[in-house]
Amino acid sequence: MSDLFSDQTFTVSDITMLIKQTLQGAFHHISVEGEISNFRPASSGHWYFQLNDTKAALQAVMFKPKNWRVPFVPKDGDRVRVSGTISVYERRGSYQMICEQISKIGEGDILALLEQRKREFAAAGYFDPDRKRALPVFPRRICVVTSPTGAAIRDILQVLNRRNKAISIVVLPALVQGEGAAQTIASRIRMANRWRLGDILIIGRGGGSIEDLLPFSDQLVVEAVVESEIPVVSAVGHEIDWALSDYAADVRAPTPSAAAELVSRDLQEIVASLHESVRHMARTLSGRIALSRSRTALFTPQRMSEYFSRRLEQLHLQNDDLKERMTVHTRERITSMKSTLHTLSGRLDALSPLGVLDRGYAIVTRADGRTVVTRADQLKQNDHIRIQFGTGAVTATTDTILEEKNMEEEYGI
Amino acid sequence: MGFEQDITRMEEITNQLQDQATSLDESIKLFEEGVKLARKVEKGLEKIEQKVEILLNSAEDSEEEPELAPFTDES
Numbered sequence: 001m002s003d004l005f006s007d008q009t010f011t012v013s014d015i016t017m018l019i020k021q022t023l024q025g026a027f028h029h030i031s032v033e034g035e036i037s038n039f040r041p042a043s044s045g046h047w048y049f050q051l052n053d054t055k056a057a058l059q060a061v062m063f064k065p066k067n068w069r070v071p072f073v074p075k076d077g078d079r080v081r082v083s084g085t086i087s088v089y090e091r092r093g094s095y096q097m098i099c100e101q102i103s104k105i106g107e108g109d110i111l112a113l114l115e116q117r118k119r120e121f122a123a124a125g126y127f128d129p130d131r132k133r134a135l136p137v138f139p140r141r142i143c144v145v146t147s148p149t150g151a152a153i154r155d156i157l158q159v160l161n162r163r164n165k166a167i168s169i170v171v172l173p174a175l176v177q178g179e180g181a182a183q184t185i186a187s188r189i190r191m192a193n194r195w196r197l198g199d200i201l202i203i204g205r206g207g208g209s210i211e212d213l214l215p216f217s218d219q220l221v222v223e224a225v226v227e228s229e230i231p232v233v234s235a236v237g238h239e240i241d242w243a244l245s246d247y248a249a250d251v252r253a254p255t256p257s258a259a260a261e262l263v264s265r266d267l268q269e270i271v272a273s274l275h276e277s278v279r280h281m282a283r284t285l286s287g288r289i290a291l292s293r294s295r296t297a298l299f300t301p302q303r304m305s306e307y308f309s310r311r312l313e314q315l316h317l318q319n320d321d322l323k324e325r326m327t328v329h330t331r332e333r334i335t336s337m338k339s340t341l342h343t344l345s346g347r348l349d350a351l352s353p354l355g356v357l358d359r360g361y362a363i364v365t366r367a368d369g370r371t372v373v374t375r376a377d378q379l380k381q382n383d384h385i386r387i388q389f390g391t392g393a394v395t396a397t398t399d400t401i402l403e404e405k406n407m408e409e410e411y412g413i
Numbered sequence: 414m415g416f417e418q419d420i421t422r423m424e425e426i427t428n429q430l431q432d433q434a435t436s437l438d439e440s441i442k443l444f445e446e447g448v449k450l451a452r453k454v455e456k457g458l459e460k461i462e463q464k465v466e467i468l469l470n471s472a473e474d475s476e477e478e479p480e481l482a483p484f485t486d487e488s
Contacts, residue, residue, distance in 0.1 A: 138416050148467060148484070157465060168464040171484050191468070195479045271455055277423055278451045284430040285444045292437050 013090070020088035023095055027086035032058065032097060033105060036078045049074065051082065051097065059096035060084075070102055071240060072209065079105040110210055114217055118244055121219075126226045127247040133231045135251060135263060136199050138270075141168045142263055143198035143230070145188040148173040151206035152235070152256035159260035164267040170197050175215075176205035182218030189224040189232070200263045201228060203245060204235030204256045216243030225249055235259035357390035364388075367395065376401055419454050423447055 010018070034051030041047050045064035050057050060082060062070075074080060084099040121127060142160070146152045148171055160167055172188040175181040185203060192201050203216070203225070215221060216236045225232050225248040234249035235256045236242065246252040253259035297303070357363065364373040367384035379385065383398045426447040429435050435443070467484035470477060 136417070138420070140416075161463060165463040166458050166461040169466070169484075170481060171465070171467040173467060188468075191470075191479065197468075197479060267458065271458065274423075274451050274455055277427065278448055281423075281427055281430055281444055281447045284427065285440055288430070288437055288440050 012093075016088065016090045016093060019095075020090065023086045023088055029083065029085060031081055031083040033079070033081045034058065036074050036080055037076050039074055039076050041073075047074070047099075051080075059094065060099055061096055062099040062102060066100055067102075072104065074102065081105055104209070107210055110214070114244065117217065117219070118247070121222055121244060121248065126222060131226070131250075133250045135231050135233070137265065139167055139199035139263060141170060141198040143170045143172055143192040143201045145172045145174050145185055145192070145201065145203040146205055146256070147176045150176060152176075152204050155206075155255070155257040156202065156260040159257050160264055163261070164264040164270075166267055167264055172197070177208060177212040177215060181215035182220045185215055186218075186220040186224035189221070189228055193227075193229050196230070198230060200233060201230045202233045202235055202253075202256070202259045202263065203249070204233075204253070204259060205237065206256065207238040207241055213237055213241055213243050216245040218244075221245055222248045233259045233262060357388065359390075362387050362389050369393075416454060416457065419450050423450050423454075426450075 032051060034053050037050045037052050037057075039047065039049040045067070047062040047067050049060050049062075051060050052058075062082075062084075080102050081104075082097060082099040083101045084097055086095055087098045088095045125131070144153060144156055146156075153171060157169065160169060170192075172192055174184040174188045176185070189201060189203065192198060203221070205213070205216070213236055216234070222244050225234070225245050231251070232245075232249040233251045233253050234243065234245040235253040235258065236246060237255075239254040251259075251262060253262050365371055365386045365388065366373065367386055369386050369388075373379060373385065379398050379401060381398055381401060385396055385398060387394050387396060426443045429443055430440055430447075465484045466481040469480040469482050
């Protein structure tokens with residue numbers, strides 16, 4: 001290379017430009033590991049820092065459009081892996097690393113480990129949806145396995161104090177990060193179960209690095225959660241954080257505060273719904289009473305007398321009708337009888353012996369005028385008889401009794 | 414009866430009140446029971462004070478009974 005440019009003289013700008021092109025072209029998309037020092041977030045939002053190892057230093061910058069997506073704020077001493085491009089800042093004749101991505105060293109390994117464990121636990125059935133139990137609606141006491149001095153317990157107490165003073169809390173102090181944390185958390189979960197210290201168990205902690213949250217993904221903790229007879233709410237870190245206890249628990253809460261909200265119904269809401277429930281019962285009952293009243297209203301004295309008089313009217317009508325029909329009927333009967341009588345009296349007239357007498361016949365009786373003589377042999381000679389004519393009568397004495405012949409023979413009929 | 418049972422009983426009563434098969438006499442008795450329950454629950458709730466305690470035993474899975482003391486937030 002020196003041969004190439006040995007007989008050439010550059011301006012500062014030219015040589016700087018050449019260096020820039022060379023560096024950027026050769027060190028495009030590279031990854032560098034190192035420890036952060038002199039971390040300086042600028043007011044513009046860009047991050048300036050230095051990457052070191054024991055022998056060398058590398059200036060680095062991460063501009064705002066890239067760094068706002070990084071889930072942590074680096075600090076001096078963090079061991080990180082950055083990827084990006086080496087660039088030259090001409091005005092100062094310095095080169096630096098323009099970072100595209102930054103991650104804490106080991107984080108990738110941890111994530112891989114967690115994924116591996118997650119698969120194992122899932123295969124063991126620890127995360128089965130059938131295992132999830134509903135939380136009791138009205139817990140009386142809640143156990144919280146967390147650090148007694150952390151943000152988590154403070155948030156939980158604050159929420160429960162505000163929402164529902166009828167719920168008591170037992171804090172089961174535990175280490176929530178570092179050596180021995182998983183053991184104490186698991187032990188506290190078992191202890192809460194052994195002595196039935198509450199109706200719901202919250203396990204959790206405030207936000208932290210992925211390493212800080214690791215105990216909640218530990219096999220010991222996950223198994224204690226799975227075995228817990230008390231329903232478990234897992235509340236680890238912030239919304240974006242997660243741990244395997246979240247998957248094993250009956251309920252995952254995004255934060256400890258949210259866990260406290262989940263386990264407690266607002267006391268004022270409970271009382272309000274009690275009142276509403278009573279009002280509802282009262283409405284239902286008064287509805288029933290109104291219905292019954294409208295039914296019994298049919299039987300008031302007034303209604304009864306109305307019914308009675310209506311019934312009476314009916315009878316009156318019926319009576320009148322019958323009377324009417326009886327009168328007509330009777331009248332008809334009388335007329336018919338009269339006509340019968342007329343006919344009969346006509347026929348009677350015809351049969352009257354007096355009528356016959358008028359036509360020239362006479363009635364012969366004995367002298368007493370009572371015993372009618374119908375046959376000649378009823379009489380002897382010199383019997384006194386009476387002969388009745390149509391008008392007037394005579395007495396007579398029989399002279400001769402003639403031969404016994406009836407009228408038919410006599411007249412030859 | 415516990416709080417949860419009381420609430421469940423109140424729900425039952427409400428259902429029975431809505432059931433036309435329940436006689437009016439019975440409805441009135443049920444209503445009285447419901448109102449009494451509601452009062453009891455509300456009074457019960459007023460009386461309960463939040464107790465915050467901390468477990469003192471530190472021995473893991475110890476056989477001794479848990480020892481609780483009032484917890485005060487140190488921060």
